[in-house]
Amino acid sequence: MDKVPGEVRKMLTDCNGIEKEKHMMQFKELIRKSWLSMISVVVFLLSWHLVTDVTHLIGPNLLPSPLQVVESALKWTFNPIAGSTMFGHLFVSLKLVVFSFSVAVAIGVPLGIFMGWFRILDRLLNPIFQIIRPIPPLAWIPLAIVWFGIGISSKIFVIFLASFVPSLINAYTGVKTIEPLMLDVAKTFGLKPINILLKIVVPHSLPYIFAGIRLSLISSWMCLVAAEMVASMAGLGYSMQMARRTMDPPIIMLAMILIGLTGMVMIKLAERIERKLCPWLMKR
Secondary structure, three states: OOHHHHHHHHHHHHHHHHHHHHHHHHHHHHHHHHHHHHHHHHHHHHHHHHHHHHOOOOOOOOOOOHHHHHHHHHHHHHOOEOOEOHHHHHHHHHHHHHHHHHHHHHHHHHHHHHHHHOHHHHHHHHHHHHHHOOOOHHHHHHHHHHHHOOOHHHHHHHHHHHHHHHHHHHHHHHHHOOOHHHHHHHHHOOOOHHHHHHHHHHHHHHHHHHHHHHHHHHHHHHHHHHHHHHOOOOOHHHHHHHHHHOOOHHHHHHHHHHHHHHHHHHHHHHHHHHHHHOOOOOOO
16 A cells, blocks of 8 residues: 555656656747748848848839838838828728628638538528639629728628638538538437537537638738728728829838738637637647
């Protein structure tokens, strides 16, 4: 009996040592990936600086240098351009994207799950969806202006369509890829259809759903610029349009960088949520 506590302590010590070693390996891998990412960014910025400020292979009217973009960022932070400061335009665009994207995902994901689960709903809606699906979201802009006028509603509609399609398709695909054997086993154990849907089908579809959410985020930011260029009085797309008219390439480049960075942050947040809800996925 006296040996049991010692053996238990030894086992716990070994487990702690293995866990610490595992965390250390994960930390080293994170450092290695971070260094590689930093190196790629530095090389890109140096190359950009080389072809603009150093060798002048590309003129400032075609491609502004990194220093010009930084100067424009400092100026735009405190002085309004195209009616607002940099963060004012960013907030308008971010609010528009978040609202349109949230509504699209809130409708698209459940509808995709239901279409994949209920055959009647699939047969009713799938033909209509297959006709609408190939139409580019930007092709709806003229009709959106006719329906909603030149205002925020038309932009929300276009961005909604851009986000809605990927979220629905991936949720639908996730349900359709589940193995029939899993459903048969669940039925054998007496699970009701609603429990099968919530406890088996939805967890199985989560990786597909989050992949669709990431695609929806990308699509929403891609359509934002076009929607704001057509009809808007504020936002990053509007500021790019005004900068084009005044021949100000640094502002155009800066707005593009802001769109890319903001979209990247939102995608990273979605990936973090995915890792929390899908801890069995170790692909990243």
